[in-house]
Amino acid sequence: MGCARRSYPHVLGFDKLLLLDGGPAFMLRAHLWHPGDASSRSREDIHNHRCALGSRVVRGTLGMALYEPCPDGGIPTFHFREAPGPARSDWCFTPVGPARLRLVHTARYGTGSSYLLPPRTLHQAWNEEPGGTVTLYLEPGHDPATPTDVYAVSPERAAVTGKPPFTVGEYLARLAGLERLLRPCPGAPPGEPKRRA
Secondary structure, three states, rough: OOHOOEEEEEEOEEEEEEEEOOOOOOOEEEEEOOOOOHOOOOOOOOEEOOOOEEEEEEOEEEEEEEEEEOOOOOOOEEEEEEEEEEEEEEEEEEEEEEEEEEEEEEEEEEEEOOOEOOOOOOEEEEOOOOOEEEEEEEEOOOOOOOOEEEEEEOOOOOOOOEOOOOOHHHOOOOOHHHHHHHOOOOOOOOEEEEOEE
């Protein structure tokens, strides 16, 4: 199944599930932060994307922070340039050097919220919902060879990080888990996701 081959556990802490492959024009994905992930408040590295993106929170709450480079002050980080590896099965990270970033905006997006990010916007997202968060992510067509920027707290990072695809069985199991998260609670208003303790 083509969708399974292009779905994988993302290094930034969520499952990336391809739902609809629109060829070179677009891809529609679900990003799934599992129940319990919010307890650690783990956050992804600050990064940008090759293209503009649109996302909608369909379950839970997503935290978001936006950043910009600054010559002094701000947050000390280490800058890497990321590009796809062979056969697009890896991320390849090239060290650029120390950098500093300034926090310019924070937000929380609850169920039903949407946001758009222009290309190259430096951002960081994390799960705010102990019961799990699900977003739909629309990715327009872009040149996959265009590098992106990643800012990490440590200069130590593997030069190549794999993104092993899900098997068909794993993919279907995650779709079933996604369906359970989105199932309405009995007696809840239409569109209200089920809340789990």
